[in-house]
Amino acid sequence: xxxxxxxxxxxxxxxxxxxxxxxxxxxPIFQRLRRIRQLSGAHLTYPSAQHSRxxxxxxxxxxxxxxxxxxxxxxxxxxxxxxxxxxxxxxxxVGHGPFxxxxxxxxxxxxxxxxxxIGKKIIxxxxxxxxxxxxxxxxxxxxxxxxxxxxxxxxxxIISGSLSADMMDYLQRDGYFTGAEHAKIDHxxxxxxxxVHKTKLALQKSALYSYESMILSRYQMxxxxxxxxxxxxxxxxxxxxxxxxxxxxGFTELNLxxxxxxxxxxxxxxxxxxxxxxxxxxxxxxxxxxxxxxxxLKCVYEKIISSKSQNTKKIRHLxxxxxxLDSNEIFVDTSGTSSIPLTPSKEKTxxxxxxxxxxxxxxxxxxxxxxxxxxxxxxxxxxxxKNYRNKVExxxxxxxx
Numbered sequence: 001x002x003x004x005x006x007x008x009x010x011x012x013x014x015x016x017x018x019x020x021x022x023x024x025x026x027x028p029i030f031q032r033l034r035r036i037r038q039l040s041g042a043h044l045t046y047p048s049a050q051h052s053r054x055x056x057x058x059x060x061x062x063x064x065x066x067x068x069x070x071x072x073x074x075x076x077x078x079x080x081x082x083x084x085x086x087x088x089x090x091x092x093x094v095g096h097g098p099f100x101x102x103x104x105x106x107x108x109x110x111x112x113x114x115x116x117x118i119g120k121k122i123i124x125x126x127x128x129x130x131x132x133x134x135x136x137x138x139x140x141x142x143x144x145x146x147x148x149x150x151x152x153x154x155x156x157x158i159i160s161g162s163l164s165a166d167m168m169d170y171l172q173r174d175g176y177f178t179g180a181e182h183a184k185i186d187h188x189x190x191x192x193x194x195x196v197h198k199t200k201l202a203l204q205k206s207a208l209y210s211y212e213s214m215i216l217s218r219y220q221m222x223x224x225x226x227x228x229x230x231x232x233x234x235x236x237x238x239x240x241x242x243x244x245x246x247x248x249x250g251f252t253e254l255n256l257x258x259x260x261x262x263x264x265x266x267x268x269x270x271x272x273x274x275x276x277x278x279x280x281x282x283x284x285x286x287x288x289x290x291x292x293x294x295x296x297l298k299c300v301y302e303k304i305i306s307s308k309s310q311n312t313k314k315i316r317h318l319x320x321x322x323x324x325l326d327s328n329e330i331f332v333d334t335s336g337t338s339s340i341p342l343t344p345s346k347e348k349t350x351x352x353x354x355x356x357x358x359x360x361x362x363x364x365x366x367x368x369x370x371x372x373x374x375x376x377x378x379x380x381x382x383x384x385x386k387n388y389r390n391k392v393e394x395x396x397x398x399x400x401x
Contacts, residue, residue, distance in 0.1 A: 020135030035263035041234030059169035064089035088145035095119025182220035202353035
């Protein structure tokens with residue numbers, strides 16, 4: 001009997017899926033990821049960016065399997081460990097809420113929890129954990145592999161980090177579906193050049209150029225797609241809508257069984273069906289409807305800032321006062337995203353281990369191409385509705401220039 005299935009994929013041609021993986025994929029909890037867009041509001045700027053967390057998760061599993069096989073050939077892993085890594089990679093995003101990282105901003109604000117925290121609960125407490133156990137896998141170990149644990153450091157780094165399957169898939173997939181040309185990376189060269197030094201994932205020195213190119217691609221994708229001013233306009237609106245609606249819809253108060261019902265369209269539908277009993281409900285509904293119909297806020301001001309630690313409430317108040325508008329009509333958006341992906345433990349990546357005649361850990365400050373992008377990309381933008389764009393633009397320039 002055939003023990004695997006080959007799935008056609010535009011990025012990797014074919015993704016081979018084995019028995020337990022297929023059972024996980026076919027579970028309703030995992031199928032829910034089909035209804036959560038990978039790039040939340042980007043489809044309103046890049047119409048083809050309709051891809052979801054579902055196919056990205058398959059892609060990460062595929063690349064993690066390739067990376068693990070490369071390390072097996074060098075004696076660092078065995079076949080059983082590779083299967084565990086593939087399952088952990090498959091499940092690394094299973095805790096994402098609707099609108100991906102957008103919803104996570106509300107979760108962090110209200111509950112101080114992340115999608116990784118929810119992912120751990122899903123693996124431990126849902127039918128996915130039962131599927132793993134029935135397949136002969138330790139669900140606690142899969143959880144640690146997926147979300148970071150000191151004992152499994154280099155394995156965690158295969159899944160998330162600056163040499164990770166996660167980044168290698170999302171850069172290519174996001175680039176393909178947005179049409180952005182910035183995401184061309186030689187991921188096969190990087191995979192075949194992976195190594196391990198002590199407990200850390202390392203790279204053969206000969207592949208440094210490919211690594212530099214990948215980090216440059218991420219930086220360019222951040223500017224062109226992830227923090228594009230119109231993409232962020234849509235996301236700022238949806239974020240405000242969810243924040244206002246949360247006290248009436250209870251999105252952040254749901255138990256696990258209720259949480260896994262949340263998808264992009266489900267949340268929009270819940271918000272649009274709120275009653276018109278008070279200004280907050282009406283405002284939440286307006287933003288959700290405007291998001292749905294692409295009536296977006298306008299970016300009237302933008303500048304590069306030295307750090308993310310801006311007093312956005314104060315800026316909003318000053319601009320409102322200067323323009324003689326209600327502060328609710330003004331949105332201050334800042335980003336402090338690091339150009340280098342964080343480690344599995346959410347620390348800033350500061351170096352890479354290169355393998356040559358002898359291993360050497362090189363700080364990014366010593367690699368010119370990487371060092372120029374190693375700090376956070378800090379951008380401050382001011383948004384408002386079309387009706388107030390001139391007033392707010394004048395006020396923002398007078399205060400922030």
